[in-house]
Amino acid sequence: MDASTFLIQCLNAVQYGLLLFLIASGLTLIFGIMGVINLAHGSFYMLGAYMAYALAPLVANTFGGGFFATLLVGVGLAVLLGYVLEWAFFSFLYHREHLQQVLMTYGLILVFEEVRSLLVGDDVHSVEIPAGLSGSLPLGEMMTYPVYRLFISGACLLLALGMYWVFKYTRLGMMIRAGSTNREMVQSLGIDIQFLNRVVFAAGLAIAVFAGMLAAPVSSVYPGMGDTVLIICFVVVVIGGIGSIRGALMAALLIGVVDTFGKVLLPQAAGVLVYVLMALILLWKPSGLFKAG
Amino acid sequence: MDKFRRTALALGASLLAAGALMAPMSAAHAQATAPTNAKLKVGLMLPYTGTFASLGNAIENGFRLYVTEQGGKLSGREVEFVKVDDESDPSKATDNVNKLVKRDNVDVLVGTVHSGVAMAMAKVAKETNTLLIVPNAGADAVTGAMCAPNIFRSSFSNWQPGYAMGEVLAKKGVKRVATITWKYAAGDEAVRGFKEAFEKGGGTVVKELNLPFPNVEFQALLTDIAATKPDAVFTFFAGGGAVKFVKDYAAAGLKKSIPLYGSGFLTDGTLDAQGDAAEGLFTTLHYADSLSVPKDKSFRLNYAKTFKLQPDVYAVQGYDAAQILAIGLKATNGDVSKKAEFAAAVEAAKIDSPRGAFTLSKAHNPVQDIYLRQVEAKENKMVGIATKALNDPARGCKM
């Protein structure tokens, strides 16, 4: 592998790592911060991708909006959906054991899969890259690099910084972190924990949908796509250290490197590398790389 | 409540509850002897959920179309369908097949898409000597090591499209080719077929890339391809993976410099999702759009009229599965239990398929023309015949 190919592979690794963080970011909220084992995270991501596909024509002929208008509409709907879902199915689960949440979210996966099949059918679709970003830059003498992937990486970095800033430096962030560590204490301080949970859950779902919509032009839209990202998202959150945004970003980049170079250098073992990485990290530091925050 | 009454009540309640759970299973079905004019029970075991759901629907539509064209009867016997969703899950396959064979006593089994499930079906069909027609799964073993007088296939073996493209590239004088696919049976078998023909024709496969199934992050391997600079790339992907690979390949700028070739599933049923990234791609498959076969025209017309959408290769394979069944039934005037006559008739027959007439090999796999197709305006236009009447070697078949 000569120098230029190595550099391109590094770019691929970073780009996949950032994409992974984007997809897993919703989970860092619901699972990482709130402690809800949300198996339906993959379905939220799939919901986003299908929204990008299904909403585009509606938004286009209602008020002529393009990709970004659809994005806004989609995220808005997601916040509403998250609010309702939390109220209906999760508000009474916080005091019950984790496994009840596993059972509830397992049911949600099945329901989301079938509602998608009923509404949109089972065919494979794709979403147009927004006009301004559909170009690509030359990369080495043979390849070109799509501008849209760079845009996604940028959006992901912005999202990471935004989440980190909200949680570290704002009152809302502080309340949320306090709520996740000691629910009763926060309640006794007069903070409406019910509302707080609803906000965080809605935000978690909205970010997962946002990730789905943003990545749709690259990932394409097909049945069962949520299933393929579910496990890797949990790996990202857990390796990073549950509740740590910074940790999730580091973990995503680390997985990006291991997965990318694993495929090229150790193809026969490519399937197991990410899991070997997770096992090693958790056995070396049994609660992830970074502490919460 | 004294102790005795409490225990008696508990025993009664639990027997009742446990009994209720068992009830649905215990209905002993009368073993229907099959007089020739009784209903013909066709067991459709196809994927109705998950990633292959659209393929399952297409196959069923194709099969039903032929039956409705015959007025809903095959050699005098009214056709009744019994459907089971195989969920493309091999660990549930044997029970799903048992449901059709032992509970519903179907006369013929039709299925499926996922080759792991098809392998399990083939084993049960062989053990229970039930007629099985495979409308898609291309696993070589189904008409290879697992071949049997009562097992037929109306689609292809993974080896065939791969082998045909190998011949095409060898004839074109291409010297160095890299291959890329998922690390699973279908991918390996397609690449093996390609390599066999390509190297026989003087070419060399310089690099065999594969990635774990169902991983769809191709960037790393696309960069590897750019570094190896082969003359061309052969690939095998289907469904969502095919859509993403073709788009990533174009986005990485390789489409201009390194031509991409693949088995037909790369662009079948995925063209509108792939958009112009698929424009101009060459693929090989036993079916194509714009065939000059008269049967194809009438098939497409009827299909579009009945189902309001364009047929694809899966619909054709479903249609031909019904044809095979009809031919066998005609020869045994509706009695599926005469396995030998059924097989003999089908082996001798020339099936008038929308893809063009084809016959079944000794191992019951289609001996068929493999077309070379090129994508043009969201259609796989037939541009020539890659290999005439290609017969799968059926390695390991002792029939």
Add this chain to the structure above:
Amino acid sequence: MQPLENDATVLMRGHQITRRWGGLVALNQVSIDLKAGSLHAVIGTNGAGKSTLINILSGEFPPSEGRVELLGQDVTQWPQDQRARAGLGRSYQRNNIYPPFSVYENCRLAAQANDQKPWLWWRPAESAVQSRAKAEEVMARCGLTEWQDWPAGLLSHGQKRQLEIAMCLATEPQVLLLDEPLAGMGAEETERMLTLLTQLKKDHAILLVEHDMDAVFRIADRVTVMVNGQVIASDVPEAIRQNPAVQTAYLGEGEHAVNAS
């Protein structure tokens, strides 16, 4: 390594124990002896390092420096369960019991620690007569017999403290480390506990961490006063009461100091 003094009556000794959490020094060169048949009380303000000392002696976590001896052996590196099996029992400041199990089962399970035999998987735990008898005995001693079928989680706070002691006794320890057993107990329960402790004193070495001054000075044979992780005085109760350093550092200038003299 200093040779071990072989004073037979010292069942447990902490020698120059230091514990640092990063920069913070929780314990600084603390030494303590627990003699058979005597109750050694440790008093000190909150954060003086009392609980840290108990945790290190019991093996919850190792010291940064120093040595722990139990029945003449250097147990500094021994894990907690090994020390417990060697005859060390401890109770916790915050209730640390099995809430869903009955009071009887809490005690029986603690007693089972000395008669584990996990390979007898087909024999019911009830058939372990030794642990059953021990459970009955410690429940009687701690006045919990009539509550034996109640789920431990539903007991009153005081009763839970008694259960904590009962479970500690169930393992037949020779050395007892008690972390504020009287906290939150009513007057009558405190009396019962003090009489129990004075009985136990005869055949155990007891370390008692407690805030209740009157109780401490009534039953302690020796008192050690700790401030900010250090021992500032260790003597018989009367001497401690007179000790000026203790008064200034611990009892403060206020009225308490006046009536103490």
Add this chain to the structure above:
Amino acid sequence: MPTPSSKLFVIAAFLLLAVFPTFASAYGLDFVTKIMVYALFALSLELLVGSVGLVCFGQAAFFGLGAYATVWFSPESDAASIAWLLPACVALAAAAALVMGALSLRTSGVYFIMVTLAFAQMAYYVVHDTPLGGGSDGIYLLFKPVFKPWLDLDKPNALYGFTWACLVGVFIVLALLNRSRFGRALAGIRVNAQRMRATGFSTYPYQLAAFTLSGAIAGLAGFLFAVKDGYVNPEMLSWHLSGAVLIMVILGGIGQLRGALIGAFVFALLQEFFKSESIFGNMAKHWHLGLGLTIMLSVMLLPRGLVGVPEQIKNRLKGKAHAAP
């Protein structure tokens, strides 16, 4: 501790299962055999989740290894004897559990769940991608094991009886074990591991022993599944199956052995119900929807799972309030 009425329910269930073949259809026999194998598989997880409080999300690895071992160890030419094949498969699964447990038990809580998932995914890819495993299309078991004069597992009735015997046997062993000293210690570790250590129990060996035993039972279930189908496939090690068995245990109700039995049966019968054409017509295609909604409803209405239903009804009838002392 199991109440008298729960013991009766289990006895009644096993009796019913014993007489079932006399009036069962051929398909009914196969179907209930499958459910019994899954019930055995769920029991292995119930030992971990219910008794020790360890949530393993990689249980399918032992189930799959037990199944693959059946094919690997069986000779090509003729039937193997159950006498040595079964212990060999169970031993292999137990060995895998010992290694996986020894490492995973260094973590706890959600991290333990993820480490067990990681090891199971490794096992899945070893079987899926390497020639040893026979590749993604799986491998066939050519001859089903026998026990010379009396037992030929190729016959459905013999397999049904053998599976029933295994299920009853393992259930009795686990019931005895749960009330033995070993079982009470495991329960203590689940409720308060720190207190157990303070009284003198070394918790790690207990947990590892339970983990290995659970792996062995899952391996036994895998053996029976391979013999039933005569075909093994990498999907038998996939995280989907680990998830499904966890759902069975939670649905049935955690903490009670019979919860695993009820969970396995109800989960399978619910799927049959929602898939049946006769009831749902063409909506049968969307059976996931019905199943998903039922599961979500069960979380809302049954906090302690299906096992807790009788007690919930009793409480509501009597309106009994817990009188605290």
